[in-house]
Amino acid sequence: MTGALLERAEPETLAAVAARIRRHVVDMCAGPEGGHLGGGLSCTDVLTALYFSVMNADPLRPADPDRDRFLLSKGHAALALYATLAERGYFPVEELAEFGRPGSRLMGHPVRAVPGVELPTGSLGHGLPLACGFALANRYAGRTSRSFVLLGDGELQEGSVWEAAIAAASLGLDRLVAIVDCNGLQLTGPTEGIAPMEPLAERWSSFGWSVREVDGHDPALLAEHLGAGPWEPGKPSVLLARTVKGQGLPFLAGRAASHYVTLSPRNHSRARNALRATEATA
Amino acid sequence: MSRATREAYRDALIPLLARHPELICLDSDTGLFGAEQVAAAGEQYLNLGIAEQNLMGMAAGMAACGRVPFVNTMAAFATSRALEAIKIDIAYNGLPVRIMATHGGLAAGHLGPTHQALEDLAVMRVLPGMTVVVPADAAATEAVLEQSLHLPGPLYVRLGRKATPALPPGPPPVIGKAQTLREGGDVVLAACGAYPVLACLAAAEELAGHGIEATVLNMHTLRPLDTEALVAAAGPADLVVTLEEHWRGGGLGGAVAETLAERAPVRVLRLGVPDTFVDQVGNQEHLIAHYDLTAERVVRAVRTALDTAARSGTTHRKEHVS
Numbered sequence: 001m002t003g004a005l006l007e008r009a010e011p012e013t014l015a016a017v018a019a020r021i022r023r024h025v026v027d028m029c030a031g032p033e034g035g036h037l038g039g040g041l042s043c044t045d046v047l048t049a050l051y052f053s054v055m056n057a058d059p060l061r062p063a064d065p066d067r068d069r070f071l072l073s074k075g076h077a078a079l080a081l082y083a084t085l086a087e088r089g090y091f092p093v094e095e096l097a098e099f100g101r102p103g104s105r106l107m108g109h110p111v112r113a114v115p116g117v118e119l120p121t122g123s124l125g126h127g128l129p130l131a132c133g134f135a136l137a138n139r140y141a142g143r144t145s146r147s148f149v150l151l152g153d154g155e156l157q158e159g160s161v162w163e164a165a166i167a168a169a170s171l172g173l174d175r176l177v178a179i180v181d182c183n184g185l186q187l188t189g190p191t192e193g194i195a196p197m198e199p200l201a202e203r204w205s206s207f208g209w210s211v212r213e214v215d216g217h218d219p220a221l222l223a224e225h226l227g228a229g230p231w232e233p234g235k236p237s238v239l240l241a242r243t244v245k246g247q248g249l250p251f252l253a254g255r256a257a258s259h260y261v262t263l264s265p266r267n268h269s270r271a272r273n274a275l276r277a278t279e280a281t282a
Numbered sequence: 283m284s285r286a287t288r289e290a291y292r293d294a295l296i297p298l299l300a301r302h303p304e305l306i307c308l309d310s311d312t313g314l315f316g317a318e319q320v321a322a323a324g325e326q327y328l329n330l331g332i333a334e335q336n337l338m339g340m341a342a343g344m345a346a347c348g349r350v351p352f353v354n355t356m357a358a359f360a361t362s363r364a365l366e367a368i369k370i371d372i373a374y375n376g377l378p379v380r381i382m383a384t385h386g387g388l389a390a391g392h393l394g395p396t397h398q399a400l401e402d403l404a405v406m407r408v409l410p411g412m413t414v415v416v417p418a419d420a421a422a423t424e425a426v427l428e429q430s431l432h433l434p435g436p437l438y439v440r441l442g443r444k445a446t447p448a449l450p451p452g453p454p455p456v457i458g459k460a461q462t463l464r465e466g467g468d469v470v471l472a473a474c475g476a477y478p479v480l481a482c483l484a485a486a487e488e489l490a491g492h493g494i495e496a497t498v499l500n501m502h503t504l505r506p507l508d509t510e511a512l513v514a515a516a517g518p519a520d521l522v523v524t525l526e527e528h529w530r531g532g533g534l535g536g537a538v539a540e541t542l543a544e545r546a547p548v549r550v551l552r553l554g555v556p557d558t559f560v561d562q563v564g565n566q567e568h569l570i571a572h573y574d575l576t577a578e579r580v581v582r583a584v585r586t587a588l589d590t591a592a593r594s595g596t597t598h599r600k601e602h603v604s
Contacts, residue, residue, distance in 0.1 A: 065348075112375065119346055123370055129336040130371060133343015140306075140325070140349070160367070163336035170331075 014219035017087060018048040019279050022248050024083035024096050026263065026271045033100030033108065034262025038245035038252065040080035042183040043150060045219040046241050047084040050148055053223035059089040062115060068145050069118050069134045073127020074152035074181060075109040082106055082114060090116035125158025127151060128178060132168050135176040135236075146175045146229065154186030157195045162207070169208030174230035178209075178238040181216065183245035185256045200240055209238045216241030248278045283420075284445040287476075288314060288384045290420035291441055294427050295352060299326040302431065306344065310337045310355045312384065334359045338367035338379070345377035357383035357399030357440055358390070361406055368436075373409040376435045381406075386416070386440035387475060387527025388560070388569040395559040399440070403474075404532025406438040407505040414504040415457055416440045416474040418449050422502065425454035433457070444566065446476035450483070455500065460508035462515070466495025469584050470515045470522040474501050474534050477570050478525040485580035494584060507537050513546045521587050523551045523580055527570070530554040549591070551583050 021044050029035040051057060055068040072081045079099060086093045091114070098104035105113040109122030118134075121127055131149035138145050155161065168176055182200065184191055192198060201211045210232040212225055222241065231237050246258035249271050263271060296319050299305050309315060309329045320327050330337050334355050341351035353360075360368070360383045372379045383402065390397035406414045413433060417423040423441065430437055455461050460472075463479070464486050471482035479500045486496035497515045501507070501524075516522050522542060524535035535552030542548055555573050564572060 119342070120370070120374055123366060125335070126339055126367065126371055129339025129367070130343040130346075132336070133340040133345070134347055135343075136340065137344040137347030137349050141347070160333075160335040160339065163331075163333035164339065167330055167333065167336055167340065171328075 014048055014052055014223065017052050018045050018219050019275065021048060021080065021083045021087055022275055023272065024086070024093070025079050026249075026268065026275060028079045028083070028096060028099040029261050030263040030265070030268035031100040034260060035079045035100065035108065036076040036259065037261040037263070038185065038255070038258030039074060039152060039181070039183065040077045041247045041249065041258075042216070042243040042245045043074070043077050043181045044080050044247070045217045045243075046150060046179055046181065046222055047080055049219045049222035049226055051084050051088045053219075054226045055148065056145065057088075059116065062090065065141075066143055066145050069131070069147050071118055071127045071131050071149045072110055072121055073149050074124065074155055075120070075122035078106075078108060078110045078122075081110055081117070085114065085116035088116070124152070124155040125160035128161050128164035128168070131176060131178070132164050132171070132173060135168070135173040136171060138175065139173070144175065146177060148177045148179065148226070150179045150181060152186070153180055153182045153184065153197065153200070154191050154194075156180065156197050156200075165204070165207045165209065168236040172234045173236045174232070174234055176236040177226060177229060178236065179226070180238065180240050181243055182240050183243045185245045185254075185259070187256065187259050189256050204238045204240075208235060210235040211238050211240065213240040213242065216243035217247055249274045283448050285420035285448065286442055286445045287417055287420055287423040288441040288443065290423040291382060291427060291439070292319060294424045296322050298427065299323050302350070304348065305350050305352065308337055308341055308351050308353045310334055310353070310359075312354050312356070314354060314384065334364040335367045338364045339371050341379045342367070342371035342375060342377050345372075345379050346375065350378050350380070352380045352382055354382050354384070356390070356397060357386040357402045358397055360438075361399060361402040365405060369409055372436045373412050376411050378434060379436050380430055381436070381438045382441060383438065384441045385443045387442075388555070388566050389443040389527075391443065391565040391569065392563045398560050400527070400529045400555050401532070402440060403504055403526070403528050403534065404536060407537060411435045412505060413437045413457060416502050416504070417455065418474070418476045418479050418500060418502060419446065420448065422449070422455050426457060429457050440475075442476070442566075446566070447480060449476070449479060449500070455502050458503050458506050458508060460511040461500040461502065462497065462511065463500055464496065464498040466490070466497050467518045468495045468520060469588070470497045470499060470519045471525065471580060472499040472501045472512070472522060472534065472538055473525040474504065475527050477566070478527060478575060481575065481577040482525055482580060484577035485584070488577065488581050489584055492585065494588065496584070501534055501538070504534055504537050507541060509541050509545060512538060512541055516542055516546045516548050519548060520591060521549050521551065521584060523553060523583055525553045525575060525580060527575060528554050529557065549587065551587060553579060553583060
């Protein structure tokens with residue numbers, strides 16, 4: 001099914017796509033530079049739901065002005081975005097093997113040279129202002145397309161996120177959807193232990209956003225929520241996706257150590273086996 | 283005629299918005315636009331509040347969707363607080379965002395160092411693809427605004443605050459082309475901004491009385507720098523002096539010194555605000571006098587430099603130093 005859009009796919013099918021993307025992510029972390037394994041695996045199901053069910057995004061017409069637009073504000077999860085775009089048909093899946101290798105365009109953070117990437121991201125706190133710009137420009141142009149942006153929960157510590165949260169609500173950008181990958185961990189430890197942000201739902205809601213909170217590892221459920229919008233007319237939407245950092249790899253899941261990993265051949269094969277086992281029991 | 287460049291910009295922008303529906307004016311509560319202008323601009327004016335990082339990011343997002351945003355903030359906030367958003371969201375993507383930065387140089391007057399921008403030119407001119415312009419007066423500001431319509435990439439425009447004197451009448455500046463305001467073969471005086479350019483013109487007049495002929499360049503565009511005009515002017519000269527409302531490092535003086543060191547080595551004296559934060563109340567004119575960014579200073583610097591050079595036998599124009 002590589003490259004094909006699974007229109008309103010069955011839950012099993014979305015899960016199968018997500019499983020394939022997870023395998024790519026793990027493979028990329030076995031490359032020479034390693035990669036942001038944990039945060040890539042925590043957002044895989046969100047990316048799958050967006051690109052294989054929710055978004056009006058066609059790799060054959062990547063510049064269609066009416067397309068829905070997506071930004072990966074937590075740009076370090078680039079490897080998961082690349083895998084998703086390749087699976088969706090924006091570029092050959094084989095190119096993923098180039099991730100992190102000298103001369104490759106598949107850098108550690110998304111760059112525009114990669115087909116399907118709207119704008120580069122990586123320094124945290126940039127995605128939401130940019131997506132507000134998308135949403136506002138689309139509204140001025142009379143388009144009904146939607147703008148999606150995926151943020152990390154650690155990223156919410158950046159002040160620019162809240163500048164944009166204020167702007168989006170005051171402008172009533174209800175075709176704007178933010179998704180927070182709430183895996184609870186940042187580079188050095190638990191997000192709540194470093195800069196507590198809970199109760200997150202109340203925070204966003206007090207900023208004038210329509211908030212929902214779901215299991216971030218159920219792509220069908222994610223697609224159901226993200227596909228139906230705006231949830232409240234005149235308000236931007238934020239989905240708090242409760243996830244596990246390093247999802248699918250029991251030996252790393254839920255550990256800050258999964259943040260950036262270079263998988264040795266032994267651990268690579270261990271990770272592939274773990275993913276197979278997880279899929280079998282799913 | 284004295285007029286503030288920021289007012290000239292504001293008044294020229296409003297009719298421009300009406301003619302070009304793709305333009306949009308994004309404000310950060312600067313107070314520059316009055317109720318009348320806001321009403322005239324209609325949907326093409328938005329006050330996004332005091333949030334400069336979001337201002338730059340939203341402008342980039344809109345530009346990526348085909349709009350041409352004019353973002354409004356003070357030079358100090360644009361180039362320090364919002365620098366990363368300018369670098370990553372705007373410059374990296376080569377997007378046509380116009381950063382209209384008021385209170386450039388010492389223009390913030392008594393408001394103090396938080397509101398002075400003495401590093402903005404250094405910071406902006408190193409960003410790949412960024413066009414950096416300092417219009418010297420109201421007419422030049424209007425010309426830059428018109429020309430920006432044909433510029434595909436990002437633009438930084440340093441504006442002032444209060445009224446500043448106009449340059450002598452002449453053809454309007456062209457972005458990327460230095461203006462030769464006076465020609466002379468002995469020294470080159472290069473400046474940007476109203477007071478420095480006028481000081482260099484006055485200094486050239488005075489130097490002529492001492493038998494020293496000066497070329498005066500209005501280097502209103504710091505990037506792309508008109509290297510051809512600069513190299514041609516510097517060729518026969520014994521000395522190049524730069525004058526600007528900016529710390530001495532990295533601004534116009536830095537750009538000129540870098541270029542001449544590579545292309546036409548000649549002694550370059552950089553005159554600017556010394557390595558210090560503004561330490562007293564004063565309007566722009568007072569602070570310019572306080573830091574001696576004046577015609578007298580330029581004359582003194584030229585005469586001392588040429589005198590020293592003559593005594594050490596390194597100049598071929600000893601007869602000018604009398």
